[in-house]
Amino acid sequence: MKKLFQMFKELIFKDVIRENEAKDTAVLLRSLALLSFAYHLAMFITSLRYLPLLESIYSALALFLIIVIFVASYKDKTILCLYAFCILSVLDAGIKTLFTGSSHGFQYIIFFSVLLIFFRTEGNMKLKYIFSILCGIIVCALSTTPGTSVFHDVDHSVLHIFFALSNCIYITIALIIISRFYCMKFSESEHKIIQYSKKLEHLASVDALTGLQNRRSMMTHLERLAKNYEHSEMPFSIVIADIDHFKKVNDTYGHDTGDYVLKKLAEIFRNFMAEKGYVARWGGEEFLFTFEGSNADFIFVELNNLKSLIEHTQFHFNEQDLHITLTFGLEEFDSGAGLLSIISKADQKLYIGKEQGRNRVIY
Missing domain, CATH: 3.30.70.270 (Reverse transcriptase/Diguanylate cyclase domain)
Structure with missing residues (x-):
């Protein structure tokens, strides 16, 4: 079991091909892709029984796209995968909210995209702000959506609890993962700054030739x-x-x-x-x-x-x-x-x- 876990960890943390690609972004995407796959698999199984065929087809398509994003993260497509995951999150939240209504909290999944866009320090900051504002507008619009009566052969209250709990768990775990990666990223940067400051302090206090204090x-x-x-x-x-x-x-x-x-x-x-x-x-x-x-x-x-x-x-x-x-x-x-x-x-x-x-x- 321990060996299997180690192999899984090595798979997730495997480096990207290109040297100029950010490994941390790729690893974050893989982690979220695995979580998203489990979430959408649960939604797909539920949709087969309780939602229209169109929702089931969409859920199957979402599962396929998540697999594609996961595999592509090992190639030189990290940035493309990031944008694809963000777009998928927005579309996913929008479609599910339109199908089931805003009371289940699907629309809040969109905020993942904002966090992911800003995780990359590269890129046009103005476009990131515009994208974030648009995400906020979409969330506000979806929050007023009543949804349609698409449930059949099931108590609405039971399905409502299932969706609400699923979204709550999914959003919580995803936020923990993203926050953890933000923490790791800034801790690494802070560590480098501290080490560099110590090095400068050492160089300023030591004689270069002898290594003694100056x-x-x-x-x-x-x-x-x-x-x-x-x-x-x-x-x-x-x-x-x-x-x-x-x-x-x-x-x-x-x-x-x-x-x-x-x-x-x-x-x-x-x-x-x-x-x-x-x-x-x-x-x-x-x-x-x-x-x-x-x-x-x-x-x-x-x-x-x-x-x-x-x-x-x-x-x-x-x-x-x-x-x-x-x-x-x-x-x-x-x-x-x-x-x-x-x-x-x-x-x-x-x-x-x-x-x-x-x-x-x-x-």
């Missing part, structure tokens, strides 16, 4: 840390690091080698800073670290470990072995000094380290 993103993070410090007084420190003699690496081995060094260091920093804080490419060969929840004395030891790790890491690119070292300037945050002042002090300590011979941590 300066703008890190400043936002620093401002958040400074604001939180006012309430929680959770300690954090700012570290600015600079690659020693990086210009010489670029001039001697080329910018591709320089890019390799930056990316390799970024990978080391990411692994090292896990659960310690954050790191960003501050600009050029400079990096800014935030160590959060630890005092500066502990961070000083950690930075020396990082310095030693980099010093003993093998940098090999284009058959060249490179010896890479960094100089670090460390400053613990103090709300009295302010964020920009702390960054400036960390930068000053970095340059003190440069003057003292590089490859060291200054605190």
